[in-house]
Amino acid sequence: MSAERPILPPVRLHSEAELARDALAAPLFVRAVKLARWAGPDARVGAGGELVEAQLPAAAQHLGLTDDGDGAAYASEAWRLAVDTGLLDVTDPENEDGEGTVTVGENLALLTSGSPQDVLSIWLDGLDAVHADATAPVLDDFADLVGEDGSIDFDALDWDPEAEAEFLDGVLGNLYLLTLADHGAGEGPVPLPALAASMIVPDDMGEPTDDILEQVSEAMMRLDDQFRLLEPIGIVAYQPVDESLMAEEGDPAEAAVTEADEDDVTRYGMVRLTPLGLYGIRARMLEAGVDAPAVGDLADKGAEALLDGIASYPEAAARAEIQLWLAAHGAAGAVPAATELLAAARGTDEGAPLRRLHCQQALALAGEEAEPAVRAVLGDQELGGLARVWLAEHGASDVPAPPEAMVFWLAIDTIAAQLDADGELDELQGLVEGLSAQHSGFFDEVWRVDHPATADVLEAMGRLHSDKKAAKAARKAAFKARSRAGGEGA
Incomplete structure (x- = not known):
């Protein structure tokens, strides 16, 4: 019964302020910023924007590195990052020696005056540049790739x-x-x-x-x-x-x-x-177009988007997402938020049972203030059972007894939701056996339930029930439910 789920689970990210601080503390980024602030009008760059070799020792010394080959290499790497991230702007060479000029880029000021998003955007440009360096070809002997005319034979690199x-x-x-x-x-x-x-x-x-x-x-x-x-x-x-x-x-x-x-x-x-x-x-x-959800993505969305979105979330992530949603939508009070959740939980589509399950979880987090919204749906066929469960869990003493049809409907809806959630087999089996044991003659009556998932749920109960007699009764009831549905559709 499960619908197709996103491949990637939701990630719980640190706040943008924390991430921006981490970005500013990244060693390569730190060195790039230092060089961007060090560079002056006398800085000389080559045609590719690189700092000329003669100035690399001074750059390395400014970074607190040795002025040997390793220090020069680190300084060159940091300089390239400063250019790639807009901390430095390089103009094309105009003089005869082929050297360009360098000025401070607009992005350098954003690191101190901009928002965390500004910092992270600049850092992401740096990540792209480093990623490109990491996938560049390894040249064991660059001279072998240079032809007699000075051109580079890229085909000889064997690099895609x-x-x-x-x-x-x-x-x-x-x-x-x-x-x-x-x-x-x-x-x-x-x-x-x-x-x-x-x-x-x-x-x-x-x-x-x-x-x-x-x-x-x-x-x-x-x-x-x-x-x-x-x-x-x-x-x-x-x-x-x-x-x-x-x-x-x-x-x-x-x-x-x-x-x-x-x-x-x-x-x-x-x-x-x-x-x-x-x-x-x-x-x-x-x-790249990959669906990579993060906890908090649904906080500003409607209740239907929330309940559908967390269908594939692990329990802890779903709980965190619901809490963020309630915090964002509960400013006007718990009742409007609960009313919106209950309205979104209605439906006869395949995903509706799981929406109602997550609605119940969300209402539990909404607290007792949601009670007026819950009582308002006591007479609703789809939500009345859910409402009674919520009221009983919150200690209400005047909960009206549900009609028998609602009891059976809630049983089917609950099992349908758990099947769709792909829960643990032992827990699902316990739920199936517990619900069917609460009512004598359960399978003699439940096949008449007007729920889109009745036949599928009964078939699943026939597979899951450990008692052979009950399992047989479930399969027989599933056949009756399908026959009834087919007769109504004829």
């Missing part, structure tokens, strides 16, 4: 930029999913071999072949380089591959994939998405 970007995005997407696994309990670091294998080893493969292991090994080494580049922008916390493994005999990937010792597997690299990384990867997925 779209495939490289797609692979890294796939890895980051898998890391995102693993981080959200078990309702957010999967926040620990993930072994690098597991990430590489998730992209290469087929799901139905038992023992990986030598060819597959070789591909995993190559992917691990490539990802090791890429995560070293991505960590300074703040999206991951990364423990690199132990370089001593390269000197050991055997294939690192084969050892890692088959490694049973959890202490040793950390030597093959461990990576974890940071809260800023969750934000950044989700932003990239949204830009």
Whole structure:
């Protein structure tokens, strides 16, 4: 009965203010800002906007780095980020020596005077730039690619930029999913071999072949380089591959994939998405058209959007979303919010039972102030049973007894909602057996219930009930319900 659900669970993001602070503290971003404030009218840049080599030692020294090759490389990387994020503006070279000029970019001031959204927007541009660097080809010997006429033979690179970007995005997407696994309990670091294998080893493969292991090994080494580049922008916390493994005999990937010792597997690299990384990867997925929900997305929507939207949410995320919705819609009082929720819960479509289940959960969070709205639907066939349950749970002593037809209708609706929610089998079986045991001759009467899901629910009860006699009665009742529905439709 379950409708198709979004693949990605909702993410609980830190506030934009917290994320903006994290962005401003990212090491590479910090260095880019420092260089943007350091650069003056005497800064000389090449045709590509890069700081000329002669000025790299001074830039490295300003950053507190050594003025050797490594310091110069870090300074060059930070300079490129400052240019790519609009912290610096570079004009094309006009003089004979091919050098351009540089001025402070408008975005530099936004880092102090702008909103958290401004900061995060600039940081996202930086993430895109670093992502592009991470998927760039590795040039072992650049001279071999330069022809006699000085042109670069790109075909000799054996590099597909779209495939490289797609692979890294796939890895980051898998890391995102693993981080959200078990309702957010999967926040620990993930072994690098597991990430590489998730992209290469087929799901139905038992023992990986030598060819597959070789591909995993190559992917691990490539990802090791890429995560070293991505960590300074703040999206991951990364423990690199132990370089001593390269000197050991055997294939690192084969050892890692088959490694049973959890202490040793950390030597093959461990990576974890940071809260800023969750934000950044989700932003990239949204830009690519991927449905990546976040808790709070529905807070400003109507009640129907809320109840439909949380249908696929884990319990904790659904509860948090409801609380945010109530906070946003309860300013005028609990009664209007509860009235809107109850109106949205009506319906005979396939998703209606689950909407009513989530409506009941939302009303529980709305508190006793919602009572007038709940009492107003006591006579409603679809909501009257729900209302009586809510009033009884809140200690009301004057709850009118429900008509027998409403009791049976509520039983069908409740089981239909739980089937649609894909709950635990043991819990569902207990619900089925508990509801059917409350009424003698339950299956003799329930097939007459005028509910769109009656036949489907009875068939499910026939599969789930542990008592063979009751299960048979449920299947017989399902047949009667289908025959009745067919006769009415004829």
